[in-house]
Amino acid sequence: MSSGDHRRENGPSTTAKPITETEIAAEFSHHDLTIARINNGSFGSCPKSIISAQQQWQLQFLQQPDYFYFNTLKPSMLKSRTLIQSLVNAADVDEISIVDNATTAAAIVLQYITWSFFTSDFRPGDAAVMLHYAYGSVKSSVQAYVARAGGKVIEVHLPFPLNSNEEIVTEFDKALKMGKMNGGKIRLAVIDHITSMPSVVIPVKELVQMCRDEGVDFIFVDGAHAIGNVEIDVVDIGADFYTSNLHKWFFTPPSAAFLYCKRSEKVVDLHHPVVSVEYGNGLAIESAWIGTRDYSAQLVIPDVVELFVSRFEGGIEGIRRRNHEMVVEMAEMLVKAWGTELGTPPEMCSSMAMVGMPACLGISGNSDALKLRTHLRVLFKVEVPIYYRAPLEGEVNPITGYARISHQVYNTLEDYYRFRDAIIKLVSDGFTCAILSN
Numbered sequence: 001m002s003s004g005d006h007r008r009e010n011g012p013s014t015t016a017k018p019i020t021e022t023e024i025a026a027e028f029s030h031h032d033l034t035i036a037r038i039n040n041g042s043f044g045s046c047p048k049s050i051i052s053a054q055q056q057w058q059l060q061f062l063q064q065p066d067y068f069y070f071n072t073l074k075p076s077m078l079k080s081r082t083l084i085q086s087l088v089n090a091a092d093v094d095e096i097s098i099v100d101n102a103t104t105a106a107a108i109v110l111q112y113i114t115w116s117f118f119t120s121d122f123r124p125g126d127a128a129v130m131l132h133y134a135y136g137s138v139k140s141s142v143q144a145y146v147a148r149a150g151g152k153v154i155e156v157h158l159p160f161p162l163n164s165n166e167e168i169v170t171e172f173d174k175a176l177k178m179g180k181m182n183g184g185k186i187r188l189a190v191i192d193h194i195t196s197m198p199s200v201v202i203p204v205k206e207l208v209q210m211c212r213d214e215g216v217d218f219i220f221v222d223g224a225h226a227i228g229n230v231e232i233d234v235v236d237i238g239a240d241f242y243t244s245n246l247h248k249w250f251f252t253p254p255s256a257a258f259l260y261c262k263r264s265e266k267v268v269d270l271h272h273p274v275v276s277v278e279y280g281n282g283l284a285i286e287s288a289w290i291g292t293r294d295y296s297a298q299l300v301i302p303d304v305v306e307l308f309v310s311r312f313e314g315g316i317e318g319i320r321r322r323n324h325e326m327v328v329e330m331a332e333m334l335v336k337a338w339g340t341e342l343g344t345p346p347e348m349c350s351s352m353a354m355v356g357m358p359a360c361l362g363i364s365g366n367s368d369a370l371k372l373r374t375h376l377r378v379l380f381k382v383e384v385p386i387y388y389r390a391p392l393e394g395e396v397n398p399i400t401g402y403a404r405i406s407h408q409v410y411n412t413l414e415d416y417y418r419f420r421d422a423i424i425k426l427v428s429d430g431f432t433c434a435i436l437s438n
Contacts, residue, residue, distance in 0.1 A: 124150030
């Protein structure tokens with residue numbers, strides 16, 4: 001670890017007793033135990049010990065809100081920001097702001113970019129590039145801010161299934177060249193670290209460097225699923241902005257996220273879209289107070305490490321490594337049982353994997369995917385999102401449905417066996433999605 005690396009170990013102390021399977025089950029006993037919940041990716045999960053710690057923060061405020069506001073809130077928020085700084089290797093704690101979620105972070109960045117279209121910096125027709133797989137709210141935000149200000153939006157269409165990072169790099173390079181045609185300028189690139197649906201780990205460092213080489217003005221990495229799921233080193237990645245939700249894979253209650261803004265002369269005058277009395281005191285301070293509300297999910301972040309993550313061998317790195325290994329093992333078990341295939345190679349999976357579903361289920365659109373998901377929830381007590389993949393021209397009996405399975409520390413083998421057996425029964429019964437339409 002270099003002298004400039006601000007990360008710290010967050011594994012168990014030498015005297016700490018490692019957490020047991022029974023203790024893990026107790027930490028998540030508030031979950032609906034009748035459901036095989038293999039969808040941590042959508043909303044995350046929060047252990048009981050952290051819920052209890054959050055309630056203590058809430059009580060502190062309610063007991064004496066004036067004292068809390070003047071004496072507790074700012075130093076406690078700074079402690080949370082400092083921990084995040086260490087986890088993602090930011091050079092300065094002032095580069096870290098805590099916000100509600102990645103959607104809020106996107107609004108901050110895109111608001112900043114939009115103002116540039118009302119100055120002499122950017123011109124109508126200048127481009128923003130983003131992945132076609134970008135999360136829906138982020139895609140809508142780019143349209144709402146950049147397109148309405150006169151910018152052109154270029155989407156990078158990636159194939160699926162994917163076999164290698166080279167396919168991503170090739171398509172991204174095409175989009176950059178398209179944006180620069182006829183003297184065009186690319187003002188912003190929005191790059192997912194892990195796409196949501198379908199779920200794919202994107203080679204962000206390589207794509208960021210491509211943007212630098214092509215003169216892209218600003219680079220924003222949407223790592224909504226990243227912290228606690230893959231390694232994050234914001235200095236190494238090299239983007240101007242990076243965001244990630246802590247409530248998805250870092251065990252905080254909803255909602256908590258961070259926005260990293262690289263300190264540089266070109267990134268100045270960023271503001272939270274909710275203007276409070278802290279306006280003008282820097283984004284981190286503005287974000288730490290947007291009016292009277294519950295800040296406990298953001299203040300409890302250090303407790304997550306101390307009370308929960310530190311009880312696991314290897315800390316958060318050990319958790320994400322085991323989650324990755326288990327989700328790949330379970331994904332391979334499912335495709336073997338169903339005679340299908342993975343949506344990506346294992347090295348392009350995080351703690352989520354895309355699992356092909358039998359073609360005979362007849363998933364013929366997004367509506368079918370949603371109806372089948374509901375059917376699995378209601379009849380088989382399995383919670384898993386399903387991605388519809390449109391068949392290519394000329395494909396024979398293609399796989400059109402992929403389940404996005406997650407693995408988190410509370411999951412058991414039985415969760416995945418229940419899903420496996422549910423699909424086997426549907427196939428055996430001659431089920432097709434057309435039945436649900438009737």
